[in-house]
Amino acid sequence: MHKIKAIIKNLLTEFLYKIQKNRQVVANKPSDVHLSVTDNCCLRCKMCxxxxxxxxxxxxxYQTAKKIIDRLVKWLDNDFQLTFAGGEPFLNKDFIKIISYAHQKGIKTSTNSNAYIINKALAKKIIKSGLTQIFFSVDGLAKEHNFIRGxxxxxxKIVEAIDYLQKEKVGKNSPKIFINTVISNNNYQLIKKIIYFAKKQKVSGINFQALMPNFAGDYKSDWFKSNPFWPKDKKKVVKIIEELIKLKKKQPDFILNSTHDLKNFMNFFADPKLFQETETCLVGFNNFMVDTTGNMRLCYEMGTVGNLLKENPEKLWKSKTASMHRKKIVKCKRPCKLLPCNNLQIINWLKKLFPLN
Ligand SMILES: C[S@@+](CC[C@H](N)C(=O)[O-])C[C@H]1O[C@@H](n2cnc3c(N)ncnc32)[C@H](O)[C@@H]1O
Ligand code: SF4
Ligand code: SF4
Structure with missing residues (x-):
């Protein structure tokens, strides 16, 4: 049944994307909010x-987080997903309390982690916090992962964290565990082995992401020419993504990306310049991000549209500044439109109909 639902979801995603992408509809109420919890990190990854x-x-x-969450709930009820962003979110000493507060309000929560500081005690707290889902970043098998993660x-640490979370699990409130893998020159030949690793660890699924220019780094439009992790052999990487598309057909519920996403990866790796110049970005049409002081942004590269602790978040979402930002967004020629935050409302309806959890 799970598999059939995943097949239907995958087919609908491709179809609905085609329809909605050209309409560029701003959601009346966004369904995804990214809340930054820290800029600190305990790793020194080479691609970030x-x-x-x-x-x-x-x-x-905690106090600021409560106020931000209360403002969001007043506007959106609990009908949105709150993704905690970083840095490494678990370095924030209030993080567990912040997740618990969101959970008490009935909000679905998600985060990505490098797992580095998750020990048994922290795993127990994560489970108790009510976190809905956690994505552990795995960028290869041991050798490749350790190399890029420094x-x-x-x-x-990833293996241990998964193990702690699985062993300490109590009932329904345990977070679903997923793996997130950034496809790069360092690992594209290992994709099947990484999927096998994910299965062996008994996680609920795996999501792939294409390599982007270093986050928080300087940007050049031909960044891929000098990026050491950009796949060198275009033909080989495209072939491997083709194989991944075939695997998606066989394991539609375990590989989280839609076929639509994976085809985009293929086009991107085949011709990054063409892809980034021709694809439309729709970030800020169904989601936004909030920094640790309450500033709302539609794209992390753009200025703030206002502070939601001082102004009404709904008014900010529908403001002239926000629509000016959206005009710039749809013309933007960067590649990060490939990231999962660039989603459409219609895709979120599908996520609700066919949830991961
Ligand atoms: C910025 S990290 C923050 C969370 C946490 N520190 C971690 O590494 O999972 C969020 C996600 O971005 C991914 N990421 C980092 N650098 C990237 C890049 N250059 N291109 C694509 N994804 C990247 C990470 O692998 C991770 O899954
Ligand atoms: S990818 Fe995550 S773990 Fe690595 S440096 Fe960036 S924030 Fe830190
Ligand atoms: S592609 Fe989209 S998310 Fe990336 S910088 Fe441009 S507007 Fe922002």
Missing amino acids: DIWKLKEKQKDLD RQDSFQ
């Missing part, structure tokens, strides 16, 4: 510059 940030924001504290024990 977040840890190099010179001007870091203060971590989100720490020899970082792969082992």
Whole structure:
């Protein structure tokens, strides 16, 4: 049954994308909010510059988080997904309390983690917090993962964290565990083995992401030419994504990306310049991000549309500033339109109809 639902969801995604992409509809009420909890990180990954940030924001504290969540709930009820972003979210000392508060309000919560500081005690707290889902970043098997993540024990920490969460699990409230893999030159030949690893760990599924220019780094439109992790052999990587599309057919519920996503990856790896110049970004049409001081942004590269602790969030969402930002967004020529936050309301309806959890 699960598999049949996944097949229907996959077919509908492709069909509905085609229809809605051209209409560029701004959701009346967005269904995804990204809340930053920290800029700090305990790893020094080679494909991410977040840890190099010179001007870091203060971590989100519990009192501010409560106010932000209350403002969101007043506007959206609990009918949205709250994704906690970082840095490494678990470095925030108030993080568990913040998740619990969102959970008490009935909000579905999600986060990505490098697992590095998750020990048995923290795993117990995560389970108790009511976190809905957690994505562990796995960028290869041990050798490749440890290389790109810059720490020899970082792969082992993932295995341990999954194990702790699975062993300490109590009933329905345990978070669903997923793996998130960034496809790069460092690992594209290993995709099948990474899927096998995910299955062996008994996680609920795996999501792939294409390599982007280093987060928080300087941007150049031909970034891929000088990025050491950009797949060197175009033909080989395209072939491997084709195989991944076939695997999606066989395991539609375990591989989370839609066929539509995977075809986009193929086009992107085949011709990044063409892809980033011709695809339309729709970030900020169904989602937004909030920083640790309550500033609302539609795209992380753009200025704030206002502070939702000082102004009405709904008015900010529908403001002239927001619509000016959206005009820029649809013309943007960067590649991050491939990231999962670039979703459409219609796709979120599908996610509700066919939830992961
Ligand atoms: C910025 S991290 C923050 C959460 C956590 N520190 C982690 O690594 O999972 C969020 C996600 O972005 C991914 N990421 C980092 N650098 C990337 C890049 N250059 N391109 C695509 N994804 C990237 C990470 O692998 C991770 O899954
Ligand atoms: S990808 Fe995650 S773990 Fe790695 S440096 Fe960036 S924020 Fe830290
Ligand atoms: S592609 Fe979209 S998300 Fe990326 S910088 Fe441009 S507007 Fe922002």
